[in-house]
Amino acid sequence: MAAIGDRPVGAGRRAWTVVAERELRDLWLAGRGLPLLLAYSVLLSVTSYLVAANQALNFLEQREAVSLTLQVAVAVGALLVLLGAADSVSGERERGTLESLLLSPAPRRALIIGKGIAAVSLWAAAWAVSVPYVWYLGRGVGVVGVAVASGLVVGSLLALFLVGYGLLVSTVLSSNRLSLSVSLFALLALYAPTQMPTAVQNSWIGDLLLRVDPFTAGLRYLGKLIINGHGPGQDAGWLIGPVLAAFVALAVALTVAGRLTLHGGAQT
Amino acid sequence: MSGALALQARGLKKAYRGVVAVESLDLDVEAGTVLGFLGPNGAGKTTVIRMLSTVLRPDAGRFSVAGVPQDQPVEIRRRVGVLPESAGYPPGQTGEEWLRFHAELFCRPRADARVTARRLLAEVGLAERGGSLISGYSRGMRQRLGIARALVNGPQVVFLDEPTLGLDPMGQFQVLELMTRIAGEHGVTVVLSTHLLAEVEQACDRVLILNRGRVVAQGTVAEVARRAAAPRRGLVRVPPELRSRALEVLAACEVGAVAADRDHRGELVLTVPAGAAPDKAASLALRRLLEEGVPVLGFTLEGGRLSDAFLTVTENADGRDR
Numbered sequence: 066m067a068a069i070g071d072r073p074v075g076a077g078r079r080a081w082t083v084v085a086e087r088e089l090r091d092l093w094l095a096g097r098g099l100p101l102l103l104a105y106s107v108l109l110s111v112t113s114y115l116v117a118a119n120q121a122l123n124f125l126e127q128r129e130a131v132s133l134t135l136q137v138a139v140a141v142g143a144l145l146v147l148l149g150a151a152d153s154v155s156g157e158r159e160r161g162t163l164e165s166l167l168l169s170p171a172p173r174r175a176l177i178i179g180k181g182i183a184a185v186s187l188w189a190a191a192w193a194v195s196v197p198y199v200w201y202l203g204r205g206v207g208v209v210g211v212a213v214a215s216g217l218v219v220g221s222l223l224a225l226f227l228v229g230y231g232l233l234v235s236t237v238l239s240s241n242r243l244s245l246s247v248s249l250f251a252l253l254a255l256y257a258p259t260q261m262p263t264a265v266q267n268s269w270i271g272d273l274l275l276r277v278d279p280f281t282a283g284l285r286y287l288g289k290l291i292i293n294g295h296g297p298g299q300d301a302g303w304l305i306g307p308v309l310a311a312f313v314a315l316a317v318a319l320t321v322a323g324r325l326t327l328h329g330g331a332q333t
Numbered sequence: 334m335s336g337a338l339a340l341q342a343r344g345l346k347k348a349y350r351g352v353v354a355v356e357s358l359d360l361d362v363e364a365g366t367v368l369g370f371l372g373p374n375g376a377g378k379t380t381v382i383r384m385l386s387t388v389l390r391p392d393a394g395r396f397s398v399a400g401v402p403q404d405q406p407v408e409i410r411r412r413v414g415v416l417p418e419s420a421g422y423p424p425g426q427t428g429e430e431w432l433r434f435h436a437e438l439f440c441r442p443r444a445d446a447r448v449t450a451r452r453l454l455a456e457v458g459l460a461e462r463g464g465s466l467i468s469g470y471s472r473g474m475r476q477r478l479g480i481a482r483a484l485v486n487g488p489q490v491v492f493l494d495e496p497t498l499g500l501d502p503m504g505q506f507q508v509l510e511l512m513t514r515i516a517g518e519h520g521v522t523v524v525l526s527t528h529l530l531a532e533v534e535q536a537c538d539r540v541l542i543l544n545r546g547r548v549v550a551q552g553t554v555a556e557v558a559r560r561a562a563a564p565r566r567g568l569v570r571v572p573p574e575l576r577s578r579a580l581e582v583l584a585a586c587e588v589g590a591v592a593a594d595r596d597h598r599g600e601l602v603l604t605v606p607a608g609a610a611p612d613k614a615a616s617l618a619l620r621r622l623l624e625e626g627v628p629v630l631g632f633t634l635e636g637g638r639l640s641d642a643f644l645t646v647t648e649n650a651d652g653r654d655r
Contacts, residue, residue: 164417
């Protein structure tokens with residue numbers, strides 16, 4: 066054992082890098098990362114098959130096929146991030162491993178940032194998996210580059226929003242099951258505006274709702290770029306919602322993370 | 334107090350949704366002490382440990398650990414090691430990986446963390462299993478791994494919260510032997526929360542008994558046992574043929590509960606109720622036996638033990654509360 070007072074001061078790596086490395090190893094070498102990615106690949110394969118290979122079902126124009134597949138890839142990729150983030154703190158709480166982390170001198174925010182990075186890595190992997198599908202569907206119509214780049218931008222914004230939201234929920238709620246339930250319910254609520262009647266969607270309130278909701282706004286933006294062939298800046302207004310949502314969710318998550326407690330709820 | 338204080342608390346209080354867990358705790362523990370931290374379930378021991386290790390914030394009061402005041406929680410965490418009660422362990426990591434991770438969280442460079450992890454694994458007797466997944470560890474091995482984690486930062490104060498919970502006698506012995514060795518070799522202050530009173534008597538310099546969030550006794554083990562548990566049991570030996578008569582006499586003089594031995598050798602156990610003066614009760618009982626013509630062949634007043642003290646002070650406190 067080290068002698069009393071023999072404590073390194075700032076000699077090691079930053080805590081968030083230590084936590085991120087550990088979380089990434091747990092996720093990808095021993096955890097759920099690979100099974101989730103496999104399921105994601107299967108889903109994209111089925112989607113691609115339905116929109117491209119099956120002539121009986123294929124009633125879509127090629128650009129629409131790319132847009133639909135990309136939207137599925139982005140939405141489900143972001144869902145993976147939410148699953149990872151929602152489990153991060155409440156899972157540690159349930160497994161009884163959170164107290165050991167809280168006993169370290171690492172700042173609470175560093176713990177949360179490290180866990181958030183691991184959750185976002187799910188999106189990075191999902192996007193990498195989706196690229197060949199987008200290339201296959203979009204070859205010949207000149208949308209592959211735009212689709213891949215815009216998918217990365219929109220997907221990353223949604224991933225940042227959902228990682229912030231998932232971390233926030235996981236930090237505050239004591240039960241892992243509750244954390245996952247609340248997170249998934251919120252995700253379903255975010256998809257709700259797409260189910261509004263067309264007339265409502267075309268009204269000013271419907272338009273506002275679609276723009277405020279980061280999910281619908283992001284997916285609309287992708288559609289306009291790929292299907293309508295608009296330039297990236299032409300409909301950039303649709304990205305205001307996702308950008309603001311990502312910023313606010315991360316800011317709130319990091320603020321609450323500073324008061325992370327053993328039993329959930331924010332310490333006053 | 335002559336030495337530096339490793340732990341000091343004044344008026345520490347914590348309630349969970351209106352239910353008081355710790356009520357106005359005052360505490361002074363000298364550096365290098367091995368403190369037995371006793372109390373029945375729900376007494377507030379874990380809450381106190383969590384407050385002193387800065388995992389929980391007290392509702393009121395102030396404390397310092399290793400001379401660091403409570404408003405510097407990060408500095409306190411650098412100086413304490415804790416084996417939490419019912420600590421969880423990541424099953425998918427090896428013992429060495431887990432220790433390395435925690436060593437790095439205490440700012441140790443990667444190479445240093447590896448050396449520290451291996452040294453601690455050897456110290457707790459897990460050198461051979463350091464590369465195995467924790468999922469394959471027995472409960473005793475996990476507790477020893479938890480103790481190694483508590484030492485990863487070279488702490489000045491170590492809190493062990495029920496380290497022997499759920500262990501078989503051999504596991505209990507190994508953990509307590511390890512704790513004694515750590516305290517002896519490294520001079521750290523150890524706070525041992527446990528239900529094993531015999532081990533506390535053996536291993537601890539001082540003892541603090543907590544009941545319903547209040548300190549009901551503290552001092553050296555001998556002091557607490559003497560103060561709180563004056564002898565309460567006397568062994569009276571009478572001729573075997575007069576055993577029944579002696580039972581009647583003792584029962585009639587109402588000095589306490591009387592029980593006879595099962596093998597009819599003429600030994601009776603007289604238990605004086607808590608709060609009664611044992612010497613007066615014993616002299617009254619012996620006088621009545623002699624007055625009634627029952628010769629007393631032997632009489633022994635048993636010395637106070639920590640277990641008696643524990644029961645006495647917790648019963649008394651409960652009685653006051655009712």
